[in-house]
Amino acid sequence: AQSVTQLDSQVPVFEEAPVELRCNYSSSVSVYLFWYVQYPNQGLQLLLKYLSGSTLVKGINGFEAEFNKSQTSFHLRKPSVHISDTAEYFCAVIPYSSASKIIFGSGTRLSIRP
């Protein structure tokens, strides 16, 4: 069975510092990969996604993620965070073999300190 692990439930970071939010998945088949963000009191929105092609994917708000097939990871990074990046971040996968099933991780709460 496929699963998604977000290793850190909370990540506190100082403003303008870099951040990496980790995501690992387990799957015996190839997958599509996503990062979604949920800002306080707002709905989820897509940050970025990997379907095929370049393993380095750039998303909105200066975020990027790199797909590493050998390590089954899709870590999210930003070189310099802002207070407005405070949110909960969810990693998700869709197995190629079942493009009607999406599996989300449990989320990482990113808090930015001034």
Place this chain on the structure above:
Amino acid sequence: GAGVSQSPSNKVTEKGKDVELRCDPISGHTALYWYRQSLGQGLEFLIYFQGNSAPDKSGLPSDRFSAERTGGSVSTLTIQRTQQEDSAVYLCASSLDGFTDTQYFGPGTRLTVL
């Protein structure tokens, strides 16, 4: 344009009662999804509608849960004989086509079962 809307925004009910949650997707989106977000947990996929095809109900947690989508647009998620463990935020999303398209989420319905 208008995003995904859900109603009610909050619902408090007594154990054993039935509840109906409504979702209005973005106009023109053929795919519609329901998720459940419990406190401190990630998103749990419930059900997926694609056009006029039979829905993928594989994520529904029990036979007390059902959903329908009328005319390929509005969807209703019904929970019969609610239990306290059904308390959660129920999220609806829609996308132009299938799972690999960007999903646009509604604000959710917070269900509390007393």
